[in-house]
Amino acid sequence: MPKDSGIGASSKRREDVRFLTGAGNYTDDINVHGQAYVHFLRSDIAHGRINNIDTSAAEGMPGVVKVFTGKDFEGVGGMPCGWEVTDKHGAPMQEPPHPILAQGKVRHVGDPIAAVVADSLEQARDAAEAIEVDIEELTPVLDMKAAAQDGATLVHDDLKNNICYDWQLGEADDAKVDEVFANAAHVTTLDLINNRLVANPMEPRVAVAEYSRGTDEYTLYTTSQNPHVIRLLMCAFVLGLPEHKVRVVAPDVGGGFGTKIFHYAEEAFCTFAAKACNRPVKWTASRSEAFMSDAQGRDHVSTIELALDADNNFVGLRTNTYANLGAYLSTFSSSVPTWLHGTLMAGNYKTPVIQVNVKAMFTNTVPVDAYRGAGRPEATFQLERVIDKAARELGVDPIALRRQNFITQFPYDTPVALTYDTGDYNGTMDKLEAAADLAGFAARRAESEAKGKLRGLGVNCYIEACGIAPSNIVGMLGARAGLYDAATVRVNATGSISVMVGAHSHGQGHETAFPQVVADMIGIDESMVEIVHGDTSKIPFGMGTYGSRSLAVCGSAMVKATEKVIDKAKKIAAHLLEASEADIELKDGQFSVAGTDKSVAWGDVTLTAYVPHNFPLEVEPGLEETAFYDPANFTFPAGAYACEVEVDPETGQVSIEAFTAADDFGNIVNPMIVDGQVHGGIGQGIGQALLENCAYDENGQLLSASFMDYAMPRADDVPFYGVDHSSQTPCTHNPLGVKGCGEAGAIGSPPAVVNAVLDALNSGGRAVDHIDMPVSPSRVWAAMNG
Amino acid sequence: MYSFEFEKPSTIADAVAALGGEDAQALGGGQTLIPTLKQRLAAPTKLVSVSGIAEMKGVCVEDDGSVAIGGATTHATVAREAAGSYPALAALAGQIGDPAVRNRGTIGGSIANNDPAACYPAAVLGSGATIVTNARQIAADDFFEGMFGTALDEGEIITSVRFPVPQAASYQKFLQPASRFALVGAYVARFASGVRVAITGASEDGVFRWSEAEAALDKEFRPDALMGLKINPMNMIGDLHGSKDYRAHLVSVMTKRAVEACM
């Protein structure tokens, strides 16, 4: 029986009422009295030396408050990077400065050169057109492999080359790896491109900053997934402000997908300019600006080699990846191709020897950072594509090949630094085979062929590492932050509860799911619990939401704080019931004395906490507790996905006929929300596999700079999904036994789609070895026609 | 956008007068022009909306059986009101953009713009329609002058478009995945006097008639008649969404499918 409230219930998303009725409060809805508007003059060339910027005409234009250039930020900090990666020789990564406005050089189309603050946006734009910029064009650095060559043009003149780091994980002894490959019965090699993506949340980025001369305090409203992180980075590293004088608010945020994790120059600019102009300053990105200034995703070029023995056991794996970081280091960019990617190369398989090599490159393109999945999709794509290729080369069933190599004993130490606590990959695959009716595929293929279509089936597995932690370990790996989270459970006198959480909800449904947990623990109605998030002045601290960490990390802090509240409430109840605290039980919102019919209601206890007339003297009045939670390990959601496609052989058009996901997310708080997260993730994965392509031309101009050329998935591009998450091995180290579900769909789906297309293109005696994403009709047709 | 004056006359004569000033521009549904203005890529001094001119709106069947569509008629209206009189044209209009675009965008605006990937130009050329302006009548064969180019003079307004109705016709559109304009669209119309085939989306020169296909279909109006017919990829558009070769290939496939749909 599905539950109708509490943990395990598909409670309806309460926040959707305001989102769907136009009652949300997004950053662009915030207008501060007297605000001015900023327009950024952005570079329209990819790489050049700034000889001169003449702002004199612009300064005299109507409505102009102030014109800023890079000169105004000399002595001000640049945008920081939050993760220092150490290269394979033990040296720290090369970390070039990233000024708020360009200094000396422009390094990508969209790099801000100047900023005009004016009474109206149109006036700011008019004045920006009057700024005269003299830029000497330089050769743009675009191709990663060419950029890595000695003597290549430098993106950053002060660095020794364009390689941020040359990093390695796993087996360090090349000779040992060579030997494994030399002795292998079969080696499969695959060259792959993981296409660059633009996250495109529905709401573009916005920042509104105000400064109070009277109190010397700042408020920044911004579209962020982690307001405390923004405050910390901006105060400590960029503007040098004391944190207690700065409030950062991220109100309703219309989607993030990773790209709103990072601290952006525009946020720091508005905060700085609010004081410099003594006026609130507002910036709202246009969609065109989003395309050239939001950190982009993926963009790896890889070679992966898989070695198998004569019995088809995986014996070795080696990958060589070039990872594009773009022109500057975005906040967490350095961690994505390394600790979020290399560590996942074991996948669900017991490959004994693994070596991962990554060269991270600076190029004259928009910075690249985490995008839904962040590194894990890139790892999964390589691994699951090379396994399918090996199966095809060996003429064995790809599912059987996977099953044969599954990890089955837990905990399992991988050769790439992780310890998987739990999982059941065969069980999950069983669920998938049933849910996707894989037995019926042959008949469905015959039906498609009768219509003149090719049909293909792609099956793959994925594993991801979520809830990135513990802090002492990530600190050793180079993180310049801790990755715990915090929650305060504030019980009001009448028994309702406000929970201040460090996680940030920008579509995930925390406002519904988090109260389900607290209400369940106490046994009260969900409607009595409300989540407060997104405001540094209201919540204790928080590392925000990304990496599918919210429930696993912040939810755990919330559970701990709720436990503290319950413990204290039991003391008060014991006093009221004149019983020993040890005998007090809490069930359905009633405290009772074990073995008696004496009880007192939750509301009476909470009222007593705030009206402490009859109260235990040794207990403080009030009922509010805070907990910080630092996980003992990552969580490891895993799953198996199946995609069926039809290909029109005349046009190369691919249509997805069926997509089934079997996921193991451990325990589940709200199955409907989990379904929705998986649906959205698969939609984005299908987008990457079939449609999305952020492409630059040979001059570094963005070819896909608008929705006219950047293909987002639409409702009719995706099928009705089958989602099964009945395979549940609870996480062994957090109190809820939850693992996280936000990124799984985007991680697991691209290989399933591409494997399915290749299966179709290899049916009926055809032979197509490889195809790159996005698998557009044009590419399919070209692949089929040699 | 830059500031401009705005007029919304109710007669063609007033609109023509209003367009007499320097750098004045007609505004149809604004689906192309407004985004262009927002990006500051155009700076007209004055916009003259034609959407208030009653005589430029609606679909009617003329005495000679041709279907006349007012220059300011929206795609949605054509999709609805031409469904009986010229179904292939109505179907084409119903496939343009999304409902918001169809409820605003107009046939006059689409043809005057002559986007190389637009749908209407294929129907106009494929049907051998006549473009009626405030000053003259222009045969479709003389109207389209390459990408974004037309025979229209400065300030000239398309007041209506007259379509002779073929015995059978079909428009087959292969979607560009991002914009969902035509990556390649083929309009095939079979008249007693002969077959016309117009292709959009494919060529660097904008919409064009595929005369080899017309000749083959004149002989024998069957999909097979096109077998082996290939268009030269040289002048085709090659971009992010499809190579020249791919577009040339799609021209054959879409034309064949249009003939099949006419059978």
Ligand SMILES: Cc1cc2nc3c(=O)[nH]c(=O)nc-3n(C[C@H](O)[C@H](O)[C@H](O)COP(=O)(O)OP(=O)(O)OC[C@H]3O[C@@H](n4cnc5c(N)ncnc54)[C@H](O)[C@@H]3O)c2cc1C
């Ligand atoms: C999201 C989206 C999707 C679209 N998809 C498609 C598609 O699939 N297929 C397709 O064909 N089109 C598509 N379009 C374009 C759409 O059909 C436009 O409506 C059309 O291109 C322009 O028509 P309009 O009435 O909006 O003209 P406007 O934008 O108002 O004007 C366009 C040009 O025509 C001129 N003009 C307007 N009316 C007249 C007139 N009566 N006489 C002379 N000149 C005039 C204007 O001065 C301007 O130069 C799409 C547009 C959008 C925004």
